[in-house]
Amino acid sequence: MNSSNYWNENEQILLALKEDILVTNLDGIILKASEFTGKNYGVESDSLIGKSVYDLEAQGLFTPILTPMVVKEKKKITFVQTTNKGKKLLVTGLPIFNEEGELFRVVSYSYDITDLADFKNFLITMDEEMERVKSELDLLRGKQLHDTGIIAKSSEMQKVISTSLQVSEVDVNVLILGESGVGKSLLAKFIHNKSYRKKGPFIEVNCGAIPDSLFEAELFGYEPGAFTGANRKGKIGLIELSDGGTLFLDEIGELPLAHQIKVLKVIQEKQFYRVGGTKPIHVDFRLISATNKNLEHAIKERLFREDLYFRLNVVPITIPPLRRRTEDIVHFIHDLLKQFEMKYKKEKKLDEAVLHHLLHYEWKGNVRELINILERLVVTSPSTLITTEDLPDYIKASINLPYSIPLEHDQTLREMMDELEKQILQKSRKKYKTTVKMAKALGISQPSIVRKMKKYEIL
Known part of the structure; x- marks a missing residue:
């Protein structure tokens, strides 16, 4: 060829x-x-x-x-x-x-490859759109939490909210644990409002506030003429009122042993008898309980029934105390200050030193105590600027601040908080040496310590 x-x-x-x-x-x-x-x-x-x-x-x-x-x-x-x-x-x-x-x-x-290039541009546009939608959802989620009074900026509270959203979708019994004043009833309402029962009633029962002699009548109701002094028309009990909604048993750890078996029976059978009644009443409710007590310890002391505990404790959710939620404290202070300014028509600002005191105080009464303090400061401080002189003596006496932040006019609250957090971590690093010991001393997780040290480039 x-x-x-x-x-x-x-x-x-x-x-x-x-x-x-x-x-x-x-x-x-x-x-x-x-x-x-x-x-x-x-x-x-x-x-x-x-x-x-x-x-x-x-x-x-x-x-x-x-x-x-x-x-x-x-x-x-x-x-x-x-x-x-x-x-x-x-x-x-x-x-x-x-x-x-x-x-x-x-x-x-x-x-x-024109079609491929167009498709790539389409994907980029979709990614941008998805990011925008995600941001809007985050803002909406944040607004919903704010509307309920829940602040969840800290990682620990975000886990609490995440778990609460998961359990809200199903009728599982939830036991909310946490110190007094952390917002257990608020979280119970949040779970109810996110569930399919949100259009039904939310009935809150404070088990520690009902007198022992009236407990059955309040909880189960009674028939006409059931006992001396009873309403002649009878009365519908709190459990019956919760039909189609959520029954929230707050302070369940205060429930006397004699009444625990009755509550257990209602939870198991979803039916009961009114006081003086002979006809069983069927009721459909979702159960949420809450306590600041250690129920396992109460069981060992024979103050709480173990079978009731296991019925209540299907999904436990523990709300951390406010002292372990520094990031949340900042937002609580900001929001509460605005609320009380509007309520009392007073313009107020916090001095830098006051903010430091509030951040380092133990808050044994948690959010409830913080609310009381902020309201008192707004009402009683004589000038627009709230100073340390306006703080209660017990708060000033409990704080020995080793940190300081220069107040700059162009600094935001977040920037000042970051500077304070950096100072705390630096001092803790020198004192405790390891991230494990730092985490234990500061009351947060070891991964959180590592993440924050990377953020501030602390070696």
Whole structure:
């Protein structure tokens, strides 16, 4: 087979592939162009033969050009080229060497990736849109929490909210644990409002506030004439009122042993008898309980029934005390200050030292105590600026502040808090050496310590 026939055969094979193939010499003059090359650029392929790729680029047919890149690098080159029709082509150029090993031709082939480029842009746009929607949902979620009075900026409280949202979807019994004043009833209402029972009643029963002699009548109700002094029409009990909604037994640890078996029976059977009644009353409620007591310890002391405990404690949720939620304290102070300013029509600002005192106080009464203190400060402070002189003596006496932050006019509360947190971590690092000991001393998790140290570049 002579060389001419050999070339023609190979050329026919290439044409059969129906690909965009272009051959130029080292000066960029087009020697061969397949039928499909012209289609990519909106011209006849034959009209390209003999023309310079440099001239065609100058005319806007395509950009950038491949030949000079391959000539310079003497290796395979791939990039994205744009045509005068707005198409995106993935172009690959190959160097062709003669028998002496010298470069004498450049062959290129391309693929139309316009659709892929458009799809990529679409994905980028969708990512941006999803990020926007996510941000809006975060803001909405934050607003919903704010509307319920729940502040969950700290990681520990965010876990509490996450668990609460999960359990709100199903009718599982929930036991909320935590010190007095942390917001257990608030969380119970939050779970109710996120459940499918939200349109039903939310009935709160303070088990420690009902006199022992009236407990059954209050909880189960009574029939007319059931006992001396009873309403002649009878009375519907709190459990019956919770039908279709949520029954919240607050301070369940205060429930006397004598009444615990009665509550257990209602939980198990979802039916009861009114005082003086003979007809069983069926009731459909979702049960949430709460206590600040250690029920396991109460069981050991025979003050609480173990079988009732296991009925209540299907999903336990522990709300951490306020002293372990420094980030939440800041937001509580900010929100409460605004609320009381509006309520009492007084403009107030906190001195830097007051903020430090409030952040380092133990808050044994938790959120309830913080609310009382902020309301007192707004009402009793004689000037717009609330200073340490306005603080109760027991708060001032309990604080020995080793930290200080210069108050800058252009600093936000968040920036000041970051500076304070950094100082605390630096001092704790010097004192305790390890992140485990630091976490134990500061009352937060060891991963939180590590994350915060990275944030402030503390070695």
